[in-house]
Amino acid sequence: MKENGNEFSKNALSELLVLRELLDRILDYTNEAFRKQNLMAARHIEPLEEVVDDMVNALKENHIERLRGGECGVVNGTEFFNLLSEAERISDVCSNVGVATVARATPEIKHQVHDYVTMLHSGRDEEFNRDYQEAHDRYFRLLEN
Numbered sequence: 001m002k003e004n005g006n007e008f009s010k011n012a013l014s015e016l017l018v019l020r021e022l023l024d025r026i027l028d029y030t031n032e033a034f035r036k037q038n039l040m041a042a043r044h045i046e047p048l049e050e051v052v053d054d055m056v057n058a059l060k061e062n063h064i065e066r067l068r069g070g071e072c073g074v075v076n077g078t079e080f081f082n083l084l085s086e087a088e089r090i091s092d093v094c095s096n097v098g099v100a101t102v103a104r105a106t107p108e109i110k111h112q113v114h115d116y117v118t119m120l121h122s123g124r125d126e127e128f129n130r131d132y133q134e135a136h137d138r139y140f141r142l143l144e145n
Contacts, residue, residue: 004075
């Protein structure tokens with residue numbers, strides 16, 4: 001992009017900085033879970049992964065509005081969407097590490113990982129719900145600034 005003289009808009013760059021901060025947080029928890037088999041760190045990953053998914057969807061919508069308004073071009077839009085896809089992939093891998101760490105430490109879910117993740121996403125786990133809401137509020141508030 002730089003070689004061709006293309007740049008993201010100020011708003012797009014601001015959004016990417018918030019997404020980067022969120023990815024840094026999920027990567028820190030993933031590193032802690034993986035290297036030290038830290039169950040507490042592992043449990044913080046899945047709520048953050050869901051916030052990444054929410055944020056990617058919101059940023060896609062924001063970017064489409066910028067494209068419609070002529071604030072950004074097609075080339076920039078393609079690159080922006082590619083970055084969002086990569087962020088989603090990173091958070092998905094982090095989720096896999098977190099869930100695997102929890103499964104290793106919790107024998108009752110070892111062979112029911114899909115059911116465990118479904119249960120988390122269904123709102124039946126208060127810790128997950130609290131962590132998700134806290135992270136969602138924090139990072140989406142940063143998008144508003």
